[in-house]
Amino acid sequence: MDEKTKNDIIKQLTSALTLNINTQIGKEMEKLKEELFSSFGSKIKAIENSLSESNNAISHVGQKVDDIIEINKRNQNLRLERVPILEKDDLALYMKRLSGFLGYERVPEHQIYRIGKHDKVSTIIIKFPTVFHKQEFFNRYLKKPKELTLRIIISSKQSDSRCFLSADLCKSQYEINKKAVKLMKEGQIKQVRVDHGYSMIKSSTNDTFKIFHSTKELDDYLIKKT
Template identity: 40%
Template sequence: MKALEDKISTKLSKVSKNFDIFNMKVKELDTKVDTKIQQLIDNDNRKRNLIVTGIPPQENESLNDLIKALSSKLGYESSPECRVYRYKGRENNNERPIVIQFSTEFHKQDFFTRYKKIAKTLNLGMFAGFKGKNSRIYLQHDFIKTQYHINKFAIKMLREKKIISTRIIQGFVYVKVSSNDDFKPFETVKDLENAIAIIVN
């Protein structure tokens, strides 16, 4: 009788342990799903944005006037429809980028394409209140954290000629690793590294 009880107890212990492992895996999966959903929501909020850096805040500044001046330099007769604001930060913080939120992703991409054609000619002195200032200003996509790192790595690989090209589609970085590949997104930098390693080897 004692042997039977011990056997039953051992089996129940194993079942309990397996159940705990199952619960742990379910919780891990729930966390991954929640994280992915949050990333998609965050990305959807950012995919129409461009970030402008290199323009320090001024007292009583008009961000709309800044964007009008920038749009004019990019060849627009009038500024594209957009909302403009600075990232919140501490008072007197000169590192608060400007966010341009366009009405559509198409308008954002057109603006960025025009910027890339003359990027090296744009400097702070083109804006009212900054006459004589020759420091560069920069535009970049408003990526979520994971896509920012993937894009940074992809640009490095592009310069080293280890990939063919990159595209930004709805806020995600798509990479054409080899001439025989289609453009495709990657979840992590490691995934992109592995794809490049396969081609190299």
């Protein structure tokens, strides 16, 4: 047997041996993987679930913090809705007429401006120096909300269309309040009110007012009550 033939045979044997070893290693690795998963799979899954729950909890806390910051920014505000934009949009005059309608001899200290798209109608924000002054103004409105019309705010526009004052809620509380009002009209909850930037919800006569941080949280609570 010449040298070349010997080398070819050695190469073939080496290749076959390497393939066999790799195959055996692969099988052993799969077996080890299955054994490890069988022993620790449930623990790994539990850790993954725990991490997921922790991340959700952190996200929920973060949303609460964001809401608190936003609520504090808006807590001294009222929203005046459905007042059209005129060519001479005199917001100071509108506030003077609104204050007179509510029984003020002097216009309360405030800032007033519009937000949103300035096309035909946009929300007017009235910002008071304190929550107390805002609430006093709003309480006067709540005694006769149906009497506030454009005829009062814009005297040159002879219209009995209603306009509205409301609390300046953050997005999440606005969505909760909107849903709660709908549920109250359907008879599914007893009472809804807004206090210090939060929608306060009373599900039944014997229940206390509660604060919710999402519509899902409200849904989950009502499901548990049924």
